[in-house]
Amino acid sequence: MDRIVFNKPFLTGKETEYIQQAVLSGKISGDGLFTQKVHSFFEHRYGFKKVFLTTSCTDALEMAAMLVNIEPGDEVIVPSFTFVSTANAFVLRGAKIVFADCYGHHPNIDADAIAGLITHKTKVIVPVHYAGIACDMDKIMALAQKHHLFVVEDAAQCIDSYYKERALGGIGHLGAFSFHETKNIISGEGGMVAVNDARLIERAEIVREKGTNRSKFFRGEIDKYTWVDIGSSFLPSEIIAAFLYAQLENIELIQKRRLHIWQTYFDGLKHLQHKGHLKLPFIPAYATNNAHMFYLVCNTPNERTRLIAHLDRQNVHAIFHYLTLHTSQFY
Numbered sequence: 474m475d476r477i478v479f480n481k482p483f484l485t486g487k488e489t490e491y492i493q494q495a496v497l498s499g500k501i502s503g504d505g506l507f508t509q510k511v512h513s514f515f516e517h518r519y520g521f522k523k524v525f526l527t528t529s530c531t532d533a534l535e536m537a538a539m540l541v542n543i544e545p546g547d548e549v550i551v552p553s554f555t556f557v558s559t560a561n562a563f564v565l566r567g568a569k570i571v572f573a574d575c576y577g578h579h580p581n582i583d584a585d586a587i588a589g590l591i592t593h594k595t596k597v598i599v600p601v602h603y604a605g606i607a608c609d610m611d612k613i614m615a616l617a618q619k620h621h622l623f624v625v626e627d628a629a630q631c632i633d634s635y636y637k638e639r640a641l642g643g644i645g646h647l648g649a650f651s652f653h654e655t656k657n658i659i660s661g662e663g664g665m666v667a668v669n670d671a672r673l674i675e676r677a678e679i680v681r682e683k684g685t686n687r688s689k690f691f692r693g694e695i696d697k698y699t700w701v702d703i704g705s706s707f708l709p710s711e712i713i714a715a716f717l718y719a720q721l722e723n724i725e726l727i728q729k730r731r732l733h734i735w736q737t738y739f740d741g742l743k744h745l746q747h748k749g750h751l752k753l754p755f756i757p758a759y760a761t762n763n764a765h766m767f768y769l770v771c772n773t774p775n776e777r778t779r780l781i782a783h784l785d786r787q788n789v790h791a792i793f794h795y796l797t798l799h800t801s802q803f804y
């Protein structure tokens with residue numbers, strides 16, 4: 474029997490052709506033709522004000538932390554149930570992480586619990602849309618507006634998913650996406666920052682280019698480029714962008730197949746939820762499902778361990794997910 478692996482990267486067949494085109498074009502560093510194609514795809518399809526490809530979502534989050542000017546002592550509210558980069562990107566700039574709990578019925582950040590965590594030092598709220606399912610963004614944005622905070626959406630898992638008809642990653646001031654090979658749309662490693670606050674666009678271009686105004690220079694707007702801000706090397710090569718574009722061209726097909734597989738699991742496991750053996754994913758009325766991952770919640774950690782071992786014996790590779798960050802060794 475074939476083993477059902479945890480993740481199997483889907484290839485459209487065009488990836489190597491586009492990489493070849495990029496190579497033959499003689500321009501394989503960043504911000505060439507394929508990067509432009511990817512940028513306009515996202516800006517047109519999802520209405521993001523401005524996007525910039527990065528080499529990972531981790532990089533996109535680190536860029537975001539620079540753009541919102543995190544300074545030592547600033548507080549950033551992050552769910553504890555998330556990937557390390559959500560918090561680490563802000564820790565690198567000296568922030569103090571304030572962990573928020575998730576809902577009892579859903580792995581997303583409990584929007585009603587955030588207000589009690591806000592102090593005069595709070596600068597940013599970072600909602601993580603777990604499994605591509607939206608957090609309660611109206612509540613989060615209202616809190617941010619009231620207390621003059623930034624919202625950086627960790628949209629690592631959220632491509633093609635919506636909150637009340639608004640694309641995830643396009644609601645907060647900034648959104649960070651991942652194209653790691655476990656995501657819906659992939660480029661091996663890869664990421665993107667969506668800049669939804671027009672005031673941050675010019676600086677985003679600089680921070681992404683090592684703190685220089687090199688992008689302006691390449692567009693012929695200035696006659697030499699120089700060091701104007703902090704920054705790092707966040708832009709990926711055209712080889713990555715070419716791979717990614719081949720995937721994006723097939724987003725409808727990829728999403729259709731993922732949703733079909735997701736629904737097959739859901740329908741096949743429903744009876745176990747009725748019997749109280751486990752909980753299946755819950756999708757609030759304000760959210761869409763992008764079928765990023767199929768997760769289930771066991772009644773106890775022991776049951777989870779036994780289920781994973783049982784599935785392994787049946788040639789199904791299931792894994793447990795995030796270990797909460799507030800219990801991590803580093804924290």
Ligand SMILES: Cc1ncc(COP(=O)(O)O)c(C=O)c1O
Pocket residue numbers: 529530531532555556558559601627629630650651652653663664
């Ligand atoms: C919620 C979340 N944020 C950030 C990341 C980091 O993404 P990347 O591997 O592209 O840096 C991940 C990775 O899976 C993630 O799940």
